[in-house]
Amino acid sequence: MKEEIIIGDQTVAFKDIFKNLSALRKIMENMLNTGKTHQEVYELLGQHPDFGMMQAYVVRNLAATASSKTKAASRSYQQLLMNLLLGSMTIMLFFFVHNSMLGEGDRSFLISVGVATLYELFLWWTVKNFKGNHLYSLMIYAPFKIYFLTQIFQHPTYQWIVVVLMLIMVGILITAFILRKKAFPYLMYGGPKKGKDGHYIFE
Secondary structure (H helix, E strand, O other): OOOOEEEOOOEEEHHHHHOOOOHHHHHHHHHHHHHOOOHHHHHHHOOOOOOOHHHHHHHHHHHHOOHHHHHHHHHHHHHHHHHHHHHHHHHHHHHHHHHHHOOOOOOHHHHHHHHHHHHHHHHHHHHHOOHHHHHHHHHHHHHHHHOOOOOHHOOOOOHHHHHHHHHHHHHHHHHHHHHHHHHOOOOOOOOOOOOOOOOOOOO
């Protein structure tokens, strides 16, 4: 087993690499930034004696981590996705405040709108910070919201809002799919593919 690993201008004790999980993802990102591939990072971490217990965590987070070079190449899709989410939140917030002030709408319905807006704010933050883990959550959330919007489409007051939001959500779904493919090519619902030996393959 390695005594230590050098990441850029930092030296990390290899035996302690899994002790701080909050820092592990940053360590993996720094490794990728030095030119190592995802496969090389995976194989290097696989030399740790505790890797067996940590494998699921490492695989999930490594697949959801992008290098600085990959982030730069995917920036336009990231910005577009952030702007679409911001547009959705703005309309939802307007809808929430407008109906609350007028006393319109069922209370549970307004609460659902408020919760959805807060959830989208969280998703916006994950996209801003290139946290690929939540892209699948976003791609699952978008169709559910589109379905929800179809249920209130018949209300004449809300039709223009619903149409705009549905178009935005379709844009979010498509952009999230492209961003996952561009920035996180190994991020799949069931995890990266495995070889015949049972080890994950990042290639």
